[in-house]
Amino acid sequence: MNSIDPSIQVKAQAWLNGNIDQETKSTIQKLIDTNPTELIDSFYQDLEFGTGGLRGLMGVGTNRMNVYTVGMATQGLANYLLQSFPGEEISVAITHDSRINNTLFAKTTADVFTANGIKVYYFREMRPTPMLSFAVRHFGCKSGVMITASHNPKEYNGYKAYWEDGAQVVAPHDTNIIKEVQKITSFDLVNWDKDDSLIQYIEEDFDQIYMDKVKALSLSPEAITQQKSMPIVFSPIHGASGKMVPAALKAFGFENVHVVKEQAEPDGTFPTVVYPNPEEAEALTLSIELGKKVGAELVLACDPDGDRYAAVVPNEKGEYELLNGNQTGTLLTYYLLSKWKEAGKLDGKQFMVNTIVTTELINEMAKGFGVKCFNVLTGFKNIAAIIRELEGKETFIGGGEESYGYLVGDFVRDKDGVSACAMVAELVAYYKSQGKTVFDVLAEIYNQFEFYKESLISVTKKGKDGAEQIQALMMDFRLNPPKSMNGIPVEKIIDVKESKIIDAKSGKVEKLDMDKSNVMQFYLEDGSKISARPSGTEPKIKYYFSVHAPLPNVSDYRKVEEELNQRLEALKRYFS
DSSP: OTTSOHHHHHHHHHHHHSSOOHHHHHHHHHHHHHOHHHHHHHHSSOOOOBTTEEEEEBSSSTTSBSHHHHHHHHHHHHHHHHHHSTTSOOEEEEEEOSOTTHHHHHHHHHHHHHHTTOEEEEESSOOOHHHHHHHHHHTTOSEEEEEOOTTSOTTEEEEEEEETTSSBOOTTHHHHHHHHHHHOOSGGGSOOOOOGGGEEEEOTHHHHHHHHHHHTTOSOHHHHHHTTTOOEEEEOTTSTTTTHHHHHHHHHTOOOEEEOGGGTSOOTTOTTOSSOOTTSGGGGHHHHHHHHHHTOSEEEEEOTTSSBEEEEEEOTTSOEEEEOHHHHHHHHHHHHHHHHHHTTOOSSOEEEEEETTSOTHHHHHHHHTTOEEEEEOSSHHHHHHHHHHHTTTSEEEEEEETTTEEEESSSSSSOOHHHHHHHHHHHHHHHHHTTOOHHHHHHHHHHHHOEEEEEEEEEEOOHHHHHHHHHHHHHHHHHSOOSEETTEEEEEEEETTTTEEEETTTOOEEEOOSOOOSOEEEEETTSOEEEEEEOSSSSEEEEEEEEEEOOSSGGGHHHHHHHHHHHHHHHHHHHO
16 A cells, blocks of 8 residues: 555555445455555545535445444444434434445434334335425434435435434534534444334325325326326336335326336336436436337336436427426426416515526526525425425425426425426316416416526536546636636626625626535526536536527427527537
């Protein structure tokens, strides 16, 4: 290990000398002997317990997901819970999706909590993330943990921490938990002496309690009755939603639902896809093939933990077209607002929530219906924070983010792919009963509020060097912001980290009233908007692009779309 940084040598040696299993020790020794690069990546830092928890590659070492890093994180969270609720009975809810090692990590989490005298409500079987969020509130828990790496590749796993409102932790608890986790500098500081008597299993009867809440969201039961035979295809992409989404569609009244058999069984190796991410068209190949076979009006899919959803619909040529998260969010928002207005339920005490990298069309629609729309940082916990702040005062209708996450109603406090799938199916049925397709509705929305089109590119940088390159990129944006892009002058710059709104021409600076985050946004004179944001869960930087233009005639939908696509491609070339 002579050529390896001394601090990394010390960390690796501490694990070799520590009270851990022999298999882990043998793996570390093999890395020392044959793969110093992997050893460095495994130990150069501690796997960071960020504001949402842990996420990383599985393996040995301080920078990997394993039973020891999971145990240390849980001990830190347990310590904070004991400090926060002195003298109270503390309970947490725990579940997991289908990923490799998920039962191991979930049981490790439960064991450490019970060792610290904390009661655990443990799902007997894997369930989607929204059900974990709901369970926290239903059982009166102080916290919850979901073992998942969401849509990341199969080599990853993660640990999402929730607070007593059923949402992922926000300030001040997020930073306070991080401080407690950082105090657990060794697995020897973890209480591993489990107490199984403190585990209460959540059985299948809980499914119906959750499902009753989902079913109550339905706004057009009469349209579903008319369209109950509408063919729908669904895929859980080998994940945890394979039982609950078909159950939700059935509860709403849909009778012709086809599940993709090849992807129905939970499997953490995700054998039929490159990435288990419904944002990627490749992951939907089998779903679309089945859709063609059965003549589906709608193809739906969820990511492994069931919080994100994707929708594919036939276009005017009969070809299946994947709607992006902004389009499905637009359709859901318009449908919800229209039905609430039709029912006479909009009285000024309702609100929507949108994120700063999601289409601004949602803001425009809310304004058009006279409904407040709050803009928050990326991350559903920020949407949930607004819901909690206004709880009992105003009513949350819905809200979401461009990354295929949406929430209707407030009984869940995270994005909910189960209820979103059911609501998307309902809106397709509702508009079909009026003789309209999804694209007819989008054209009407764009005609009324302007045609907004968005796109995204992600640049991945691996390992320690990659993380440093991403930080250097963001620093360069701050120190040397572009004056124009593709010859179009930059009009305004928003630096969320520095809480600044900068007039690019005059240099005038205003204060931005928003929590700090490492995000830069550039507004161009032609209305284009570009956001740069390093991912909080993956070693990548994301660039979000948004353009818009009027749509005077609905018949010009594809023509204006192509013009907007050309603008988006030009911006993407500039950044790549």
